[in-house]
Amino acid sequence: MRLKCIKLAGFKSFVDPTTIDFPTNLCSVVGPNGCGKSNVIDAVRWVMGESSAKNLRGENMTDVIFNGSGGRKPVGQASVELVFDNHDHKLTGEYANFDEVSIKRKVDRDAQSTYSLNGTKVRRKDITDIFLGTGLGARSYSIIEQGMVSRLIESKPEELRVFIEEAAGISKYKERRRETENRIKRTKDNLERLEDIREELGRQLAHLQRQSVAAEKYAEFKQQERDTTANLNGLRWRSLDNELRENQEAIKGLEIKIEATTADQREIDAKIEEHLSHNAELADAFGEVQARFYSLGNNIARIEQSIEHHIERVDQQKLDLSETEEAWSQTREELDVDLKRITQLDAEMLSITPALEEARAAELSSSELLAQAEQQLTQWQLDWDAFNQRAEEPRQVAEVEQSRIQQLDNIVERGLERKRKLEDESRSLSEGPVDDSAAEASTEVLLLEENINSMQAKNRSLNHSIEEYRAALSKGSDDLNEIRSELQTAKGKQASLDALQQAALGQDNESLNQWLGKQGLDNQIRLAEGIKITEGWERAVEMVLGDSLQSICVEGLDNIEAILSELPQGKVGLIDVRAARGAAAGAQLGLTPLTDKVSSEWGLSDMLRGIHVADNLNQALSHRGELGPQDSIITADGVWLGATWLQVSNFSKQDSIVERRGLISDLYKKIKKLEEESNSLHEKQIETKEALSRDEAERERLQSELAEKTQQHSELKSQVSAQMAKVEEAKLRKGRIHHELVELNRQLAVEQENTAESRSRLQEALDSMEQDVGGRERLEAQRGERQLSLESCRENSRKDKDLAHELALKQQSVQSQLQSTRETMDRMATQVQRSRERMDSLQEQIATADEPLATMRSDLEGLLQQRLEVEKELAEAKAKVDANEHATRSLEQQRNQVLEQINTIRESLMHKRLKSEGASVKRDGILEQLQQAKFELEEVLSKLPEDLSEEQCEQELEKLGNRIQRLGPINLAAIDEYAQQSERKVYLDKQNDDLVKALDTLENAIRKIDKETRTRFKETFDKINAGLQNLFPKVFGGGHAYLDMTGEDLLDTGVAIMARPPGKRNSTIHLLSGGEKAMTAIALVFSIFRLNPSPFCMLDEVDAPLDDANVGRYANLVKEMSESVQFIFITHNKITMEMANQLLGVTMHEPGVSRIVTVDIEEAAELAAM
Secondary structure: OEEEEEEEEOEOOEOOOEEEEOOOOEEEEEOOOOOOOHHHHHHHHHHOOOOOOHHHOOOOHHHHEOOOOOOOOOOOEEEEEEEEEOOOOOOOHHHOOOOEEEEEEEEEOOOOEEEEEOOEEEOHHHHHHHOOOOOOOOOOOOEEOOOHHHHHHHOOHHHHHHHHHHHHOOHHHHHHHHHHHHHHHHHHHHHHHHHHHHHHHHHHHHHHHHHHHHHHHHHHHHHHHHHHHHHHHHHHHHHHHHHHHHHHHHHHHHHHHHHHHHHHHHHHHHHHHHHHHHHHHHHHHHHHHHHHHHHHHHHHHHHHHHHHHHHHHHHHHHHHHHHHHHHHHHHHHHHHHHHHHHHHHHHHHHHHHHHHHHHHHHHHHHHHHHHHHHHHHHHHHHHHHHHHHHHHHHHHHHHHHHHHHHHHHHHHHHHHHHHHHHHHHHHHHHHOOOOOHHHHHHHHHHHHHHHHHHHHHHHHHHHHHHHHHHHHHHHHHHHHHHHHHHHHHHHHHHHHHHHHHHHHOOOOOHHHHHHHHHHOOOOOOEHHHHEEEOOOOHHHHHHHHHHHHHOEEEOOOOOHHHHHHHOOOOOOOEEEOOOOOOOOOOHHHOOEEHHHHEEEOOOOHHHHOOEEEEOOHHHHHHOHHHOOOOOEEEEOOOEEEEOOOEEEOOOOHHHOHHHHHHHHHHHHHHHHHHHHHHHHHHHHHHHHHHHHHHHHHHHHHHHHHHHHHHHHHHHHHHHHHHHHHHHHHHHHHHHHHHHHHHHHHHHHHHHHHHHHHHHHHHHHHHHHHHOOHHHHHHHHHHHHHHHHHHHHHHHHHHHHHHHHHHHHHHHHHHHHHHHHHHHHHHHHHHHHHHHHHHHHHHHHHHHOOOHHHHHHHHHHHHHHHHHHHHHHHHHHHHHHHHHHHHHHHHHHHHHHHHHHHHHHHHHHHHHHHHHHHHHHHHHHHHHHHHHHOOOOHHHHHHHOOOOOOHHHHHHHHHHHHHHHHHOOOOOOOHHHHHHHHHHHHHHHHHHHHHHHHHHHHHHHHHHHHHHHHHHHHHHHHHHHHHHHHHHHHHHHOOOEEEEEEOOOOOOOOOEEEEEEOOOOOOOOHHHOOHHHHHHHHHHHHHHHHHHOOOOEEEEEOOOOOOOHHHHHHHHHHHHHHOOOOEEEEEOOOHHHHHHOOEEEEEEEEEOOEEEEEEEEHHHHHHHHHO
8 A cells, every 4th residue: 555646725835736646665855945845744644634733833724724825815725635556455444445545635714624535525533543553644653744753752651652552553452442441431321320210210119109099099089070070960951951941932932023023014114115116206207307407507508608609709700800901911011112122132233243344354454463573572582592692601600609699698697696596595504593492302202201111111010900800800700600609519409408308307298288287387397307416326316216207396285186187198297395304214224315315495205215325336235135125225326226126227328317407507507608708709809890990991091191192202203303304404405505606606617708709709700791781782672672562563453352352242142132032022922812811701701700699599598498497397396206205214214113123022032042052052061071971961860869959969079079189199190100110120120230241341342452452562562672673773883772661561651762872872862962863763763664564654854964874874774665665755865865766846936836846767867868
């Protein structure tokens, strides 16, 4: 079996899914520091069940999840999977037949870990169980991380023993032993619980036996009660049946009376129907007349509206005619005006046309003259350009020099101005007042710092005080909780003892307690509560008095017969407290009477007469021959003997009434003391909380003031810094001004020299320009003449063009006005024609409007006459309807009177029926009760005695109820429960025997496991010791080492390692150097590997403390062992790297993210050779 590969995703620095293959038995993981090499080993340990985040170099388990980097976000989960090659089937159990086994673990941000084995979800225990005995595990010797070499050598003997056990394969035996011990513990717990159940069950059986007797009596009384109840129900049923018959006869009479009254009602209803039918006919006639009346009214209103509308329409037509005539006249006037305007526009058009032709001819002539003038000016320009070309060079020189002189003058002027400003600024900086505010602010800063330091000291003091108060509160809370817990326990124990005491004193019998309450004896003390016993003689007194301790103390037994007449089932004892104290006997025996050990307010001589005490059994036996028939002796241990008998009782303190009373008294005192301590602690807690609140408030105030002072200090410090910076800046500014003035003076001197040179060159250019002044004046005069000629031609050409353009625009405007006016005349002529037609139409309508108006007025008079006649008919029809309605209302009043009479009879009938139904329901209920009680009505009625009455049955039932009540609470299932509990007792006894046998079996298994563990450990220890003694000289080149047991018992003895390198005599392993410790640890680990090689071994920089010679030995040893064990080692040493068959490089190209680069050594060597 070997490790085939590791698959990581999101685990520490391996954020991307990464697969690390291990194809050979020698694989080396290399890379720079911090690149994530050790994370590979952490991943293996984590998957194999490591549960401590500290051992994985973290604070909690979620630290193994990649937490992000500069360029990567955090991930939500981490997973690692180990794939094992199991071709040799070294794994045992259900996975032994698998050629490849995969173990995977995942964890999310909620710290929820899940394990899976070949894709199946399993527990962490399943993972660890698979590797038991194989040498693999989260903390086994197969994984040696950084620093583990020194820890292995310096570990305690008990810790070193773990590696030997893992090599011996006894870790699985230890696991089985632990499980077996847990089973033994659970079995013992079950036995204890079973014993408690059996004891409780025994007490229940005794109690159930007493209850079964009471249950039998209860059943007898209940049967008598059932028979008497059946007779009572039979009598009541017979009485209700007779009452029902009488009610049925009364109901029949009322029903006949209702039928007669209903007939009268129907006759009245017929008359009402007749009147209602006639009323419908009258209402129809009235409606017809009323409809004609309303129809006439509508016609009259319609004609009146038509007349009114016709008149309004004629008025509107007249108005329209007037408006139309007015518009026709206005349009005619406008038409005449437009005709005159057209005539004017035609005349104007005839005058504009010749003038426009003349203006266009003048425009053409002036354009030709303008062209000639422009050509003459162009010729002059050519002559002028030629002259300027000759005279341009001196002129350009003059202009350049003049411009340069002006520029240099400006520069000098600005330089002088700048020099003046700099001198003024320098004087103001030199003569400025000294600012003393910086010194004052510095002083204030120092004062504030002192104040802040004192406040911080006070704050620290308050913090210390608050911490002390909080610690005191925490301790007080713990103490208070402990006392309250103890108080609660004591109260619970007291309640249990009180309950036991009440049961022992017979105060748990409810029926007996009720009887005592009726007799006024419930508040009387019991004998056990009213006596005082000398310490040490409680058991003797309880042995003698026994159940008499439950007796009730009463004043006199005179009326005892009346008191005991109603005594319920149970047991009670009474003691007369008025009895005189009797003289104690026993002097003749030379022994102390028992009455001397007991004291009370009343005499107990009758109960303790003839009983003597002896200090021990030997003394009692020595006086036994002197005892009379009524004499006896008892010892303090409860041994009670007479002349011919002996009694011994062995019970615990909690079962003793007297001693239990002492325990209860002690508990009362303890509870009182605990309550006082609890109250004291509670008050102290309140005081501490108040002091804590005061200090916290003071600290809050102080911190607020401290923050304010700190802010003030920062502001003042900023001001001081600003002022100091300002002073420093002024000094620097003065230096810069001085430097700038020197430079400015130098520049001014240079510029003045340049100005003088430019003035000289300007004068030379001016002298050259004076020679060309005559030719320039002639050309300039010629230019003036030609420009005046050109301007004159341009002015004439412009005037001619403007005139021609103006005349053309005027002609176009006249044509537009002429066309618009003609179109307007056409529209107005059409409008005049339409207005004329509209006027003719309106005049015709007005002329014919009066003809229909006369017809409508004539129709209106006829309709008004008809409406008067219909009004008379409407009044007659209304009178007939009112008379018929009056008769109908009279008949309805008669019908209402009949209905009231019917309702009265029906109420009586309803009352009778309800009474009958109630009796029927009662009779049915009685019948149902008899049926539920499994009685037949006919049988009960037939067996009823003739002289039996309901009163007699009720009295008999009352007596039976009293008898049942005197029986007290009855458990009807007591007999069945007694049988069931007896069976359960037998079953529990068998269970007890089985558990005892199982306990013996488990203890035998423990002994076998211990024997096998000792044997295996001794054999493995001897083999590893021999291997170490053989391997150590090879590793060191001499010397010797061995293992030694620190104890005698092979089950828990520790293992110590003794090593002496060649030429040294170290007395202890701790005196070895780091390299020697590492080589010793390597020798020990490889000795274990030779004995029980694990499938693989992981070494994390084990060769770090070794020199080259020892590294060579270490490498040779690893290579030799690699034939049987797969080695995966992390190293920085080149010698160790050369030994590997496979190099696995861990890089971190991206910050915080690890990647794998694999190199096969043989392939790399072949490529290098090629």
